[in-house]
Amino acid sequence: MNTLLEKDKTYIPSLEAVKQAAERISKVVLKTPLAESFTYSKRFEANVMLKREDLQQVRSYKIRGAYNKISSLPQEQLKKGVICASAGNHAQGVAFACNKLKVKGVIYMPGTTPKQKVEQTQMFGGEWIDVVLKGDTYDDSFKSAMKQMEEQGLVFIHPFDDEKVIEGQATIALEILEQADEPIDYIFAPLGGGGLLAGVSSIFKELSPNTKIIGIEPQGAPSMKTSLREGKVVELENIERFVDGASVQKVGARNFAICKKNLDEMITVPEGKICQTILDLYNQDAMVVEPAGAMAISALDLYSEKIKGKNVVCIVSGSNNDIIRMAEIKERALLYSGLKHYFVVVFPQRAGALKEFVAKVLGPNDDITHFEYSKKHNRSNGPAVVGIELKDPNDFKPLVDRMKKKNFYGEYLNDNPNLFQFLI
Incomplete structure (x- = not known):
């Protein structure tokens, strides 16, 4: 166990590995727009650009890591099938990949997952996947999935703490740097288990070392912030589950080590602020985003003075939002304000x-x-x-x-x- 942890702590995704991932997923994953936000650019007197991962086929960036991981497996492993646990977006990425690659998959999701995400997962996977609802949190589903994995010899597709998954998510950074006309001063990205930020930060530190990298967690689930403060991976006993796409009790060991080295700051934003951002994006920009997808933009208020006149990128990570949640979103926004x-x-x-x-x-x-x-x-x-x-x-x-x-x-x-x- 100690040897494995030491390996996790030293892993950094290489530029070559990320380029290979980009090639591997190129025929399946969309190169999403890096679009200027007139609303937020004017509000913050900055050049604010949105990396629109909400426009992926599965409406989140998770398809990148999932497809890169599954498509890189040897045939003898693929024949046994794959299994995963997810709060929703990773599940859809795995389902999509299983359908495209004709690989059988079992997907565990918390019983609290919005119905819309469950139905989308089933739709993307079709006959190639089975969805199992288990437990109240991602961590509950994870434990159940691990048990079946061991019993049946399936290959586990981790949502964030996996080298191929991290390298797949890192392809976002390559696209941003290719699409940006000028050097990027700040990049804001959401964090749940840490796979996205681990990958993106590694590429930016190598290709754009002057870019400030800001990670954002929901206030009710500060897993990475707590771990960084304690100097080790900490499992939170209780978390607020509202931001279902970014609320985990424990971040990945690989991701913790990378983020500890790469992040300029790790911050949290209140759930109510996230809800207000969701409403603002819908009313002002006709964008439908999920709570995790709104986190990066929600953090801009905290940097209003620092980002003036700067080139800023916010990763909009997903748009899988169930319409029945809108009443709660409005309520939380009103309470916060x-x-x-x-x-x-x-x-x-x-x-x-x-x-x-x-x-x-x-x-x-x-x-x-x-x-x-x-x-x-x-x-x-x-x-x-x-x-x-x-x-x-x-x-x-x-x-x-x-x-x-x-x-x-x-x-x-x-x-x-x-x-x-x-x-x-």
Whole structure:
């Protein structure tokens, strides 16, 4: 085991290996556009370009690593079949590759995977794959897949901690450098298990060493940031699973070693900020992206001063977003921006109490979006859970002040995670 870990720590994808991967996948993988974003270029006074991996056939970059890995296997291994575990995008990449190469595959996915991703995986793989839903997280699915792999002698296609997968993802860097007209000052890329950033950062460090490489994780799943701080790979006990394409409990050993060496900074962005970016991209640029796909752009606010006048690339990693999640995405965005608030409001059990609340407590632009009123008690005062949407976050304090002055204030729920989880 120690020998394997030492090998993992010293692996760096070579430029020659990445060029071979680019050739291997060239007939299957699209060379996606590197497009200027007029919206974000104007907002940040920079030349912001988006690497549109959301436009791949499987709507994410994962096809690169999956196809490179499977197509490089010897025939005797391919005859046994392959197996993988994935939160969605890697699954689709493996399914697509299995169908193209006529290789049988078994794909484990968490039971919490959005239905859209499961259906897309089945569609891309067709008769060549079997989908198994197991567990609540990627890590649960991974353990189940490993068990079947050992029992049946299948070849495991790791979503991120594999040399051929890393080299496949690194082909994005070759394309970016080929497509860019000027030297790139900053590249922002999302990170889950680390395969994308391990590959991309290695090529940039060799071919464009002055480019600043910024990795981004969701705030609720800071696996790489925690590992870098501790100086070793750390497995997080609990993670927020909302950004399903980038939420893992433990990053890859190879990827950790590479990122530790190559990254200029590893940061996290709040899930609510990611949701706001998703809505902005849809409303302003007619782009549909998944939470992981919006992470790189979400980080630009944190670098607004540093990137002025600079050439900036954001990797938009995927667009596999289930439409049924949009209500939750909007809710999280409103909460993050300070426009949505939940309270326990104490209403006296008398006529006119609700009317008084609406007329004398709510501001002229405030809307009630949630109201759950209970009378299952014998007390003179009755509580209700009330959700209020504001037009301006500055209206919050005056609202609370009026609630307290009129004796309607009971409790603020946004800061109470034990209660708040039942509302969102």
